[in-house]
Amino acid sequence: MSSSWTAEVETKAPAAAIFKAAFLDWHNLGPKLIPQIITGVTLISGDGSPGSIRQINFSPAVPFSFIKERLDFVDHEKLELKTFVVEGGDLGSKIESATSHIKVEPKGNSSIVKVSATYKAIAGIDVAEDIKKAKEAKQSIKNKLKQAARRKMSSSWTAEVETKAPAAAIFKAAFLDWHNLGPKLIPQIITGVTLISGDGSPGSIRQINFSPAVPFSFIKERLDFVDHEKLELKTSVVEGGDLGSKIESATSHIKVEPKGNSSIVKVSATYKAIAGIDVVEDIKKAKEGFINSVKAVEEHLMSSSWTAEVETKAPAAAIFKAAFIDWHNLGPKLIPQIITGVTLISGDGSPGSIRQINFSPVVPFSFVKERLDFVDHEKLELKTSVVEGGDLGIKIESAASHIKVEPKGNGSIVKVSATYKAIAGVDVAEDIKKAKEGFINSVKAVEEHLVANPGAYA
Numbered sequence: 001m002s003s004s005w006t007a008e009v010e011t012k013a014p015a016a017a018i019f020k021a022a023f024l025d026w027h028n029l030g031p032k033l034i035p036q037i038i039t040g041v042t043l044i045s046g047d048g049s050p051g052s053i054r055q056i057n058f059s060p061a062v063p064f065s066f067i068k069e070r071l072d073f074v075d076h077e078k079l080e081l082k083t084f085v086v087e088g089g090d091l092g093s094k095i096e097s098a099t100s101h102i103k104v105e106p107k108g109n110s111s112i113v114k115v116s117a118t119y120k121a122i123a124g125i126d127v128a129e130d131i132k133k134a135k136e137a138k139q140s141i142k143n144k145l146k147q148a149a150r151r152k153m154s155s156s157w158t159a160e161v162e163t164k165a166p167a168a169a170i171f172k173a174a175f176l177d178w179h180n181l182g183p184k185l186i187p188q189i190i191t192g193v194t195l196i197s198g199d200g201s202p203g204s205i206r207q208i209n210f211s212p213a214v215p216f217s218f219i220k221e222r223l224d225f226v227d228h229e230k231l232e233l234k235t236s237v238v239e240g241g242d243l244g245s246k247i248e249s250a251t252s253h254i255k256v257e258p259k260g261n262s263s264i265v266k267v268s269a270t271y272k273a274i275a276g277i278d279v280v281e282d283i284k285k286a287k288e289g290f291i292n293s294v295k296a297v298e299e300h301l302m303s304s305s306w307t308a309e310v311e312t313k314a315p316a317a318a319i320f321k322a323a324f325i326d327w328h329n330l331g332p333k334l335i336p337q338i339i340t341g342v343t344l345i346s347g348d349g350s351p352g353s354i355r356q357i358n359f360s361p362v363v364p365f366s367f368v369k370e371r372l373d374f375v376d377h378e379k380l381e382l383k384t385s386v387v388e389g390g391d392l393g394i395k396i397e398s399a400a401s402h403i404k405v406e407p408k409g410n411g412s413i414v415k416v417s418a419t420y421k422a423i424a425g426v427d428v429a430e431d432i433k434k435a436k437e438g439f440i441n442s443v444k445a446v447e448e449h450l451v452a453n454p455g456a457y458a
Contacts, residue, residue, distance in 0.1 A: 004118040012275050015111035019079040019104040022113070027054055037061060050074055053086060064089050072099075079104040096120045109276035156270040157283050161291050163298040164424045167263035171231040171256040174265070174297040179206055185296045189213060189289070202226055205238060216241050224251075231256040246279050248272040261424050265294050302397075305419040306432050310443040314450035316412035318457040320380040320405040323414070323446040326457070328355055334445045338363060338438070351375060354387060365390050373400070380405040395428050397421040414443050 011018055021029055027041035039057045046052025055068045068087040085091050085098040098119040105112045173181055179193035191209045198204025207220045220239040237243050237250040250271040257264045273279045322330055328342035340358045347353025356369045369388040386392050386399040399420040406413045422428045
């Protein structure tokens with residue numbers, strides 16, 4: 001009156017992983033994978049070694065409420081175990097005993113799970129229906145194992161990046177218009193983005209080309225879904241990257257949510273690794289890359305700039321030295337109604353040096369400390385950053401300037417490009433207008449001085 005059933009299930013997961021997930025750790029994983037069948041698994045006695053007993057509790061969908069099974073044998077190296085039902089299930093009502101023998105065998109980077117289950121029916125009991133259910137159980141076990149395999153093979157990472165930029169602006173710049181903006185913001189990573197097919201609507205494919213700093217040369221990603229109102233999109237990698245070498249698939253779900261005048265960028269990326277491939281480091285880099293890209297866009301959106309060109313009749317070298325290098329001496333003399341003094345706080349005038357410019361009451365702030373970041377005396381070029389004072393911390397988060405003086409005949413052209421990052425919600429339009437006027441007036445004052453004193457700064 002003994003009967004049995006067998007099954008073989010081929011999976012894409014490594015043998016050791018399947019053995020641990022589907023059998024040794026089933027008390028943790030089972031209720032998560034099939035909660036509609038298993039409501040919980042409890043270790044009744046033992047520590048998981050042979051002789052240990054665990055109770056599997058079932059939902060009302062199963063004709064019995066629980067089964068207690070004893071682990072009779074386990075070989076962690078050979079990936080093999082045997083169990084015996086000691087209570088519950090149909091034991092005592094339809095069957096006298098039930099055992100199972102499970103073995104997981106490697107097949108390349110994948111595995112084959114083999115099970116042989118034997119039970120002894122009570123004399124006189126018709127177990128035809130039970131045999132049918134046992135066959136159904138075979139399919140159920142197959143499905144469970146495939147679920148376990150998928151769980152092991154599919155992983156995901158998430159990230160949230162809070163930015164000071166408006167949600168709609170971040171969504172457009174960092175994702176919809178990334179083919180234009182990406183190569184400009186991070187050229188050391190992205191060399192170009194090309195729309196391969198489509199018009200930017202779902203189904204469109206674009207190719208992102210990377211510099212040698214990235215281990216692969218390109219990725220082609222398809223836009224699967226976009227909602228411009230909800231600021232949400234989904235993409236899939238269709239070619240390139242680690243596809244086919246380390247992963248079987250990769251998708252991302254991005255949503256940008258407003259937070260006051262700012263925003264939160266949320267990403268959920270799902271990938272399916274090729275069996276036996278460790279992609280932990282790759283995922284870490286992908287996450288860092290995403291965060292860095294969003295922050296680069298934030299910096300771009302929150303930063304603004306103004307430029308000016310001032311043509312003078314003074315020689316380029318003289319203007320450069322007088323208006324910028326020696327400004328701590330000349331400034332207070334030429335425009336004392338604006339600048340009351342300039343002091344070298346640290347350094348000797350080389351890059352890294354800091355000087356403080358003190359202003360009269362006609363200026364809305366009392367001083368500015370600026371650091372010399374770069375200087376080229378031959379090319380007549382320098383860069384500075386505000387480190388303290390002025391509107392820093394009140395209206396702006398940062399301010400930098402790039403100045404270059406170019407010869408033009410016997411005269412010169414002074415070019416300035418000033419970049420600033422305004423504090424969210426603060427209007428600095430009038431302040432920038434005044435800063436631009438102040439720069440031009442200062443250069444013209446130096447020009448007038450040099451024309452009147454042609455030997456100065458020669």
